[in-house]
Amino acid sequence: MRNPLPPVPGKLLELEVSDDLKRGTPLATLIAAPSEEDGDAGLAEIGGVRPTGKAGDVQTVPTGGVRWLAGVGDGEPKQYRKAGAALVRAVTSALEEDVKAGEKAFRAFAVExxxxxxxxxxxxxxxGLLLGGYRFTVTAEEPKPSLRTVRLITRHEGAVGALERVRELAAAAAFARDLANTPSNVKTPAWLADTAARAAGGIPNLTVTARDEKWLAEQGFGGVLAVGGGSAAPxxxxxxxxxPRGATTHLLLVGKGITFDTGGLSIKPADGMHLMRTDMAGGAAIIAAVRAIATLRLPVKVTGLVPAAENHVSGSSYRPGDIVRHYGGKTTEVGNTDAEGRMVLADALVYGIKKHKPDAVIDAATLTGAMKVSLGVRTGGVFATEDALAERVTKAGERVGEAWWRMPLLEDLAETVQGSLGDVRQAPGGPGGIVAALFLREFVGDVPWAHLDIAGPARADKTYADVVPGATGFAARTLVELVASYA
Structure with a gap:
């Protein structure tokens, strides 16, 4: 029987650049909106359709050489992403309708x-074209005919070079989506480790090592073992x-890899628990980003760490009131077993800094629901110990279309994470995103550090720009671009 799980990582569309249209290929053209002075009179009819030019508005043309008109609004670059995403969704829908009508399936289209x-x-x-049509469906049905190639009709000399970088950035986002969307009955910590190793196979200068529960116990990874102790999947x-040969700068990237989160004994409400398959979106972003960094052969040394565990409920689950000893010896008073992400990150941060002595550390995690309240679901929060590092993250995000907002590490709250029975308190109360970041700061020492809380933008419940419902792959592109800024 065919495995109903889609391949991970999945395959993206092929993009070609040409200065002419291949005969028989369906054509879409991009249309800017008319200026206020011109009004509706500024756009002539095409094949009996008067285009709106509104960004993301795709119109089907019934006659003539052009089949679709896609609006790019005022023509700013960001409007092109919106247009590309809407266009690929419209073309995919048209392909499916053609097949239903018994027509021959087209597998390519062109954009002028x-x-x-x-x-x-x-x-x-x-x-927009590469990510806007993303799908992840677990089904026993045979795959439907799908698009394979998009030809971009342009005479711009830099178009081919521009696409090389974009392909890998888009592939990183799509791979991170694949990992986070994979259902948790498949996605155990061992599966995640095996998939990361398989995806890295054959890429020069990239190696992946998976440490098992025996090694974690020998090394004293108390946080990871406590969180994972309630699950049958270790x-x-x-x-x-x-x-890479000759690299001098070394960056450490750490991602939360909770493959499913029940909340543990501090159990979550049932209504939203099914979404917790994406609670390893930070770890997915790290795996996908490091793969893309190596594929692009960026001249920066990078280590990625993903502490992966399933936070489950059983007789061996860790408890509120427990004292957990982390890698390196520091102890944590557990207040809430649903604050598990910071427990596994603490181990990995100390281990990575001690072993690799990086120049800077960046972690990414769906850490706190509080950040969804603070920033909504389309903006990630940045906490950083250095202004320069915070600015690097936000600027990298701007360049790849991911929004970030710097959040404060309030010193007035620093004492709230200090423990009485242990060294630190895991869930002391107060503003959730800030105290979680302050807790993590206790484990990074003097190394420049940025914490990326992506609890809001890691998941989407509706379509916008190049995002579709489900995991978004947020942060993967920013991390690749951030590393490139050190090159």
Missing amino acids: LPADAGAEHVEELAF PRLIELEYR
Whole structure:
């Protein structure tokens, strides 16, 4: 019987650049909205359709050489991403309708860009085309005919070079989505480790090592073992090492890898628990980013660590009131077993810093629901010990279309994470995102550190821009671009 699980990582569309249209290929053209001065009179009819030009508005043309009109609004690059995503969804729908009607399935289409579109416009359009039609479906049905290739019709000389980088950034986001969308009855910590190793196979200078529960116990990873102790699926530490020849800068990337989160004995409400398959979205972003960094051959040494565990309920679950000893010896008073992400990150941060002595550390995690209240579901929170590092993260996000907002590490609250029975308290109360970050800061010492809380933007319940419902792959592109900024 065919495995109903889609391949992970999945395959993206192929993008080609050409200055002419291949005969018989369905064509879409990009249309800018008319200026206020011109009004509706500024756009002539095409095949009996008067285009709106509104960003993301796709219209079907019944006659003539052009089949679709896609609006790019005011023509700013970010509007091209919106147009590309809407267009690929519309074309996919048209392909399915053609097949239902008994017509021959087309597997490619072309997009004609305006003459003044530059490399940045090409990049943004490509992001939309590559990610806007993303799907992840577990089904026993045979795969439906799907698009394979998009040809970009443009004479811009930098278009080919622009696409090389975008392909890998989009592949990183899609891979992170695949990992986070995979159902948790499949996605055990061992599966996640095996998948990371398989995806890294054959990439120069990249190795993946999976540490099992016996090794974790020998090394004293008390946080990971406590969180994973309630599950029949034992925890893992996934260690990715990218070592390009001649690199001098070393960055440590750490991602929360909770493959399912019941909340433990401090159990979550049932209504939203099914979404907790994506609670390892931070770890997914790290795995996907390191793979892309190695594929792009960026001249920066990178180590990725993903402490992976399933937070379950059983007689061996850890309890509120427990004292847990982390790697390195520091102890934590457990207040809430649903604050498990910071427990596994604490072990990995200390281990990574001690072993690898990095120049900077960045962690990513779906850590606190409080950040969804603070920033909504489309913006990630950045906590950092250095202004320069915080700015690097936010600027990297701007360049790849991911929004970040810097949050404060309030010193007035620092004493709240200090323990009485142990060294620190895991869930002391107060503003959730800030105290969680302050807790993690206790485990990083003097190394420049940034904590990325992606609890809001890691998941989506509706379509917008190049995002579709489910896991978004948020942070993977930012991390690749951040590492590139050190090159």
